[in-house]
Amino acid sequence: MKERLFRLNLGWEAVVLAVLLALVLVSNLAPPLEEQLKEHRIFEQKLYQKKIEMAKVLKSSGYLQGLLEKETDGDGLPDNLEEKIGTSIYKVDTDGDGLTDYEEYCKYKTDPTKADSDGDGIPDNDWNERREYVFTIQVKGKILSPYDLETMNDFFQDARKIKERKNVLTYEAILYPNTRPVVIPHKYPIRNLPIELKKYTERTTLFNYSAEMQKEIKEIVKDCKTDIEVIRTLRRWFVENTYDPFGNPGPLMWRYSVKNGKVVKMNDGWVAEGLRKWPEKKILETFVYGDSMFKKRTHGTCWSRAILFCTMLRAAGIPARIAINVSFREGKGDHHFNEVFLNGKWIRADTLKGVNVGLCFESIKIISFGDFEHADFASTWGKIPASKSPYTTFEITAQYLGTQVKEK
Numbered sequence: 001m002k003e004r005l006f007r008l009n010l011g012w013e014a015v016v017l018a019v020l021l022a023l024v025l026v027s028n029l030a031p032p033l034e035e036q037l038k039e040h041r042i043f044e045q046k047l048y049q050k051k052i053e054m055a056k057v058l059k060s061s062g063y064l065q066g067l068l069e070k071e072t073d074g075d076g077l078p079d080n081l082e083e084k085i086g087t088s089i090y091k092v093d094t095d096g097d098g099l100t101d102y103e104e105y106c107k108y109k110t111d112p113t114k115a116d117s118d119g120d121g122i123p124d125n126d127w128n129e130r131r132e133y134v135f136t137i138q139v140k141g142k143i144l145s146p147y148d149l150e151t152m153n154d155f156f157q158d159a160r161k162i163k164e165r166k167n168v169l170t171y172e173a174i175l176y177p178n179t180r181p182v183v184i185p186h187k188y189p190i191r192n193l194p195i196e197l198k199k200y201t202e203r204t205t206l207f208n209y210s211a212e213m214q215k216e217i218k219e220i221v222k223d224c225k226t227d228i229e230v231i232r233t234l235r236r237w238f239v240e241n242t243y244d245p246f247g248n249p250g251p252l253m254w255r256y257s258v259k260n261g262k263v264v265k266m267n268d269g270w271v272a273e274g275l276r277k278w279p280e281k282k283i284l285e286t287f288v289y290g291d292s293m294f295k296k297r298t299h300g301t302c303w304s305r306a307i308l309f310c311t312m313l314r315a316a317g318i319p320a321r322i323a324i325n326v327s328f329r330e331g332k333g334d335h336h337f338n339e340v341f342l343n344g345k346w347i348r349a350d351t352l353k354g355v356n357v358g359l360c361f362e363s364i365k366i367i368s369f370g371d372f373e374h375a376d377f378a379s380t381w382g383k384i385p386a387s388k389s390p391y392t393t394f395e396i397t398a399q400y401l402g403t404q405v406k407e408k
C-alpha cells in the first residue's frame with residue numbers, strides 16, 4: 001500500500017513537471033507564421049507612412065530645389081526618369097501597392113505601375129512576392145541588443161521579428177545585394193536641410209568636432225560643388241592622410257559606448273592586448289574622440305574609423321550616422337560603417353569600401369544610430385566574454401554563393 005501511494009505521488013509530480021515543462025516550451029515558441037507576418041505588415045505600414053511623410057517634408061522644406069535634377073514628389077526618382085518608366089512625378093507610390101516608386105525601381109525590380117506585377121492575385125508588397133524579380137538571400141538568426149528593427153529595413157535588406165525575449169531578437173532578414181540606389185547630387189553647401197535631419201550634423205560626445213577642425217574640413221572641401229563630391233573628397237582624404245598606429249588591421253574587439261555624456265568602456269575581455277598598456281587618455285585621444293583623432297590623423301579598426309569619418313562629415317554639414325553589420329557567414333565578425341543622407345535617403349558609406357555599399361562582408365545590418373547614447377554595447381555585449389558571440393545565424397538559403405555578389 002505504501003509503495004502504491006509512493007508511485008501515485010511520483011505520478012502526480014511527473015504530471016506537474018510535464019505541465020511546467022510544456023509551459024516553458026510554449027512560452028519559448030515563436031508565434032505562428034501567419035501572426036508574425038500580420039504583425040510585420042502593421043510595422044511596415046508605419047514605415048511606409050514615414051516614407052510618405054519624409055517626401056512631404058523634403059518638398060515643403062525646399063530641400064528638393066537644391067537637387068541637380070528636377071524631382072517633384074520627393075520619392076527619390078528624378079522627373080525625367082519617372083516619365084521614362086511611366087510612374088507619376090506627383091506620387092511617391094504610383095500604383096498604391098505599399099512599395100514606393102523608388103523601392104520598386106531600385107530594390108525589388110517589380111513593376112512600379114502595377115500593384116500586382118505578375119497578375120497572380122498577390123500584391124507586390126507581400127513579404128515573399130517582392131522577392132520574385134531579384135536575387136535575394138534569406139537569413140534567420142538571433143542578435144543580442146542593441147538592435148533596431150526600423151533601421152534594419154533599408155535599401156539592401158528587409159527584416160522582420162520572429163520573436164523577441166530578454167534583449168534577444170530572433171529575426172528573418174531578406175538581403176537584396178543587387179540594389180543600386182539612384183543618387184541625385186545636391187548643391188553644396190546644403191541649404192534647406194529639414195529640421196529632422198539637422199541633428200545628424202550636430203556635435204555629440206564622440207563626434208565632437210571643434211571650430212578648428214571644422215575650418216580645416218571646409219578648406220579640404222572648398223572646391224566641391226555637390227554633397228556627393230564632398231563625401232568622396234573627404235573619404236579620399238581619410239584614406240590618404242590618416243593611419244592606424246598599430247598597423248592594418250589594428251587591435252580588434254575594441255569598443256566604447258556613451259552614457260549620460262560620458263564614455264563607457266566594454267569589459268576588459270574586449271580590450272586588445274596591445275592597448276592594455278596605454279594610458280586611458282591616450283587611447284581616447286587616438287581612437288575614440290573624433291576631433292582629437294582628426295588632429296592626430298589616427299584611427300583604430302572599423303569602429304574607430306566610423307567615428308572619425310562621421311565627425312568629418314558632420315563638420316562639413318553632411319548628415320551622417322553610424323551603422324553596424326554582423327556576419328552571417330562566419331561565427332563571428334561585425335563591422336561598423338557610416339550612412340550619409342543623400343538625395344533624401346540614408347545611403348551606406350564606408351571608408352574601407354566606398355559609397356553605395358551593399359553587402360559589407362556578407363553581413364546583416366542590425367542598427368543605425370546618430371549618437372552612441374543610442375547604442376549601448378557596453379551594457380549588453382560588454383557583459384559577455386569576448387570569446388562568445390552576441391549573434392548567431394541558424395539558417396541561410398542555399399542559393400547564395402559569396403562569389404556571385406560583388407562589392408561596388
Ligand SMILES: [Ca+2]
Pocket residue numbers: 071072073074075076077078079082089
Ligand atoms: Ca520623383
Ligand SMILES: [Ca+2]
Pocket residue numbers: 073075077082087088089090091092093094101
Ligand atoms: Ca513618383
Ligand SMILES: [Ca+2]
Pocket residue numbers: 095097099104110111112113114115116117124
Ligand atoms: Ca508595383
Ligand SMILES: [Ca+2]
Pocket residue numbers: 116117118119120121122123124129
Ligand atoms: Ca503578384
